[in-house]
Amino acid sequence: MSTLHPPPDFDTRHSWRLLLETLEAISARHADAVFASSFGAEDMLLTHAIFESGVPIQVFTLDTGRLPAETVAMIDVVKQRYGVAIQVLKPDESAVQAHVAKHGEFGFYESVELRKACCAIRKVQPLRLALKGRSAWLTGQRREQSLTRADLADAEYDNVFGLQKYNPLAAWTDTEVWSMIRAMAIPYNPLHDKGYPSIGCEPCTRALRPGEDLRAGRWWWEQKLSKECGLHAGNLPGS
Known part of the structure; x- marks a missing residue:
């Protein structure tokens, strides 16, 4: 959890009101x-905003089968706090087993291609099914998170999945997110307190080292510009 103080010009009440207005406008359209929530800090902030305001936006999560126990536990945390059972989507088990049989349980360490193939089975395909026939989805992405997200738009057409995509927190900073979490007493993944600002599958995520950017702990064995799983493939250079 960030221990930095919020910038002096950050007004939590004003920012909260603007966020709710944004969500209401998206829902109206x-x-x-x-x-799609992964229970990271940004996603818990948006989850809180959606459930507390009652805006009719459905929340779901992708259980890849390789998530940390702390992340899986957040499903019950959300249900207890907000009284809502989040829809949990899982990958096709036969596809997972076939991939593991061919490439091994940790084949994703061998190449970017094998890692993306694993992500495609465990994350992208379930997401594609969840978004099929819909007109819009929301994410908790922020520009500050990584080089691949530096030019992130507040709203964009998602060519990968064929629908409108909204990033309500695109312009928010890390300190602003955590200032709102503290102000609203929003529950969050305890791994954040252990040096994990970005949390994915357990074998593919580590705590940060001093001076590293916010997503350096994701797929740490790869180059910075390959660090997207396919859910946000449009962020990658040349896409």
Whole structure:
């Protein structure tokens, strides 16, 4: 969890009101909008905003089968706090087993291609099914998170999945996110307190070292510009 103080010009009440207005506007334009949550800090902030305001945006999560126990536990944390059972989507088990049989349980360490193939089975395909036939989805992405997200738009057409995509926290900083979490007493993944600002599958995520950027702990064995799983493939150079 960030221990930095919020910038002096950050007004939590004003920012909260603007966020709710943004979510309400998205919902008004897209009655079928959904939010894909990975239970990271940004996603918990958006989850809190959606459930506390009652805006009709469905929240779901992708259980890849390789998530840390702390992340899986957040499913029950959300249910207890907000009284809502989040929809949990899982990958096709036969596809997972076939991939593991061919490449091994940790084949993703061998190449970017094998890592992306694993992500495609465990994350991208379930997401594609969840978004099929819908007109919009929301994410917790922010520009500050990594080089691949530096030019992230607040709203964009997602050519990968064929629908509108909204990033309500695109312009928010890390300190602003955590200032809002503290102000609203929003529950968050305890791994954040152990040096994990970005949390994915357990074998593919580590704590940060001093001076590293916010997503350096994801797929740490790869080059910075390859660090997307396919859910946000449009962030990558040349896409």
